[in-house]
Amino acid sequence: MTEGVPERAQNMVAESVAGGVRRNSEATRAAILRAARHRFAADGYDRATIRAIAADARIDPSMVMRYYGSKENLFATAAEFDLRLPDLSDVPADRLGLALVSYFFTRWEGDSTLPALLRTASTNPAGAERMRAIFTTQLGPAVARMVADPDEAPRRAGLVASQLLGVALTRYVLRLPPMVDITPAELIDWLAPTIQRYLRDPTPPFVDHEVSGRNRDRTCH
Amino acid sequence: MTEGVPERAQNMVAESVAGGVRRNSEATRAAILRAARHRFAADGYDRATIRAIAADARIDPSMVMRYYGSKENLFATAAEFDLRLPDLSDVPADRLGLALVSYFFTRWEGDSTLPALLRTASTNPAGAERMRAIFTTQLGPAVARMVADPDEAPRRAGLVASQLLGVALTRYVLRLPPMVDITPAELIDWLAPTIQRYLRDPTPPFVDHEVSGRNRDRTCH
DNA sequence: ACGGTATGCCAACGACTGTTGACTTCCCAA
DNA sequence: TTGGGAAGTCAACAGTCGTTGGCATACCGT
Known part of the structure; x- marks a missing residue:
């Protein structure tokens, strides 16, 4: 009765995957990345743990390291950020x-x-x-x-x-x-x-604020 | 030559206090609070460690617990926040x-x-x-x-x-x-x-943006 | 059938954290 | 002088973290 149960992962918000099947490398890479994005978004870098990300992706924490090397590297690729700003040159x-x-x-x-x-x-x-x-x-x-x-x-x-x-x-x-x-x-x-x-708009002040012409310096009230 | 030196605190940005003198309760409470404010401001709640705050205040980490009970409680009093908004009722x-x-x-x-x-x-x-x-x-x-x-x-x-x-x-x-x-x-x-x-100002839209009257719904472009 | 390789799990290490309790040192009042 | 309490130190506990290496299992070309 050593009670050595390693605590089954019973996270409700995890990746849906049939029990026990194997995925190819690309699929798990994507699953990890998706879980990482969610966790980083919800918790920030420090509170988002590799273990939690791995649990969401239904995978062992060590796999995250195998695929992405380190937590910092994982964040770097998860937070790849392209504003994808459109061309606004023809907007009036x-x-x-x-x-x-x-x-x-x-x-x-x-x-x-x-x-x-x-x-x-x-x-x-x-x-x-x-x-x-x-x-x-x-x-x-x-x-x-x-x-x-x-x-x-x-x-x-x-x-x-x-x-x-x-x-x-x-x-x-x-x-x-x-x-x-x-x-x-x-x-x-x-x-x-x-x-x-x-x-x-032109750089302010557009006009001297209102009629009363005193207190030109508004920095410190 | 066991090298058991417990690593002297040589933080340059620490509270200035003459070597070895004792302070009264109020002084150290204030010193802790000041160090806590700086650390919380610079690093945020998670990365600001009790040990670092204690080092800044030139004090043992356990003293922080004695005076403030817990880290959460320390933050609660350190981040006591009063906007102190002035009375603007006579401003036009x-x-x-x-x-x-x-x-x-x-x-x-x-x-x-x-x-x-x-x-x-x-x-x-x-x-x-x-x-x-x-x-x-x-x-x-x-x-x-x-x-x-x-x-x-x-x-x-x-x-x-x-x-x-x-x-x-x-x-x-x-x-x-x-x-x-x-x-x-x-x-x-x-x-x-x-x-x-x-x-x-009145709630927008003040006027229907420009002449071209189509695309009333600007939510999703 | 078989061996290599890809995929995955398990257990553990070392570092760091908040927190606790026992111990020392000093001041001050009786 | 002597005790008591305040002020402070020290070492350790229990937990979590990122990270590592060894081991098991499934797939696939030959």
């Missing part, structure tokens, strides 16, 4: 904000990669570096093609990122109720003017 | 955005509690719940006093949070270069109109 300049916001929602609502990246980049330095790289190599150049003055592109791209990532954060990660309940269509109507302004 | 309605943005910057630029909360809420469910609580009990009511229609308060508060937290995320956590380099004053000029619109 005054509709760029609407086009960009619409596209980002069609991209995010069904893809949990961004929350995964967000969760990871918040705590993992390598994740943050990856986020900065995506910003520099993908969003940056795309925004550069939309703005009037190329010198202002990085700054405007940063502002766009602050609003779009803020929405992703509050809606998908923090799950603030009002941001979860609102429909994508309504959200697009609210956000499009903001993004449009960050992309195309 | 068309300057509320500017006032709110200005205030948030004077609050954040010198306080690392928000990054700590952000890093933690991204991965820790309890942290996310705390974030939602802050939103509901502090930002929500404050925004409710600023908007015209009380029924729209939660939604508008959510939009405000999405932009402000997005700035905190990109500037303090992800540290996207353009968002780090920009000065608070410039950032305020960019953000104030956005927040102002989220607070006070």
Whole structure:
């Protein structure tokens, strides 16, 4: 009565696979990758354990190492991130904000990669570096093609990122109720003017705020 | 020559305290709390270890437990978070955005509690719940006093949070270069109109976007 | 039929974590 | 002077993690 039962895996949310059959290499590689994406998205890099990913893929943890070498390498390929920004060169300049916001929602609502990246980049330095790289190599150049003055592109791209990532954060990660309940269509109507302004409007201050001409310096209240 | 040296703590960023003197209870409690705030802000809940916090405070890890009971309890008191939103009831309605943005910057630029909360809420469910609580009990009511229609308060508060937290995320956590380099004053000029619109402007769409009247549904492109 | 190879499981290592309890050291009041 | 309690140290427990190597089983070309 040594009770040496190794605790059967009875995870309800696991890959569906007939009992005991063998899969070919490609299938398990894909299964691992899919489980990894889900776990990284739900828990972030640190809390997503190799053991949990393996359990979801109905496989031994050692197989993950065999196929992907290390956890860091697994994350690197799981979080391969291509914004796949479409060509917006034929969109009229005054509709760029609407086009960009619409596209980002069609991209995010069904893809949990961004929350995964967000969760990871918040705590993992390598994740943050990856986020900065995506910003520099993908969003940056795309925004550069939309703005009037190329010198202002990085700054405007940063502002766009602050609003779009803020929405992703509050809606998908923090799950603030009002941001979860609102429909994508309504959200697009609210956000499009903001993004449009960050992309195309002249640098503020447009006019000196209101009539009372004192307190020119608004930095520290 | 058993080499049993227990590895002296030679952390350069540790609490400065004369060698070997004893402190009273209050002093070490405060030292622990200060070290905890720094560590939680820099690393988030999971990666900030009790041992590292204790080392920063030049103290044994067991003392942290003696004074605060558990890591979760320590975080709870370290991340005690009061937005300390000022009374904006005498601010004219068309300057509320500017006032709110200005205030948030004077609050954040010198306080690392928000990054700590952000890093933690991204991965820790309890942290996310705390974030939602802050939103509901502090930002929500404050925004409710600023908007015209009380029924729209939660939604508008959510939009405000999405932009402000997005700035905190990109500037303090992800540290996207353009968002780090920009000065608070410039950032305020960019953000104030956005927040102002989220607070006070009528619900969009203001007008049917442009002339071409087709594609009413912009949800899925 | 057979041997090699691909696929997979099992048990364990070493490191690190939060947490605990016993022990030492010092100050201060009686 | 002497005890008691506060302040702090030390070593260890129990658990989890990424990672490793050895071993079993199934497939397939010859």
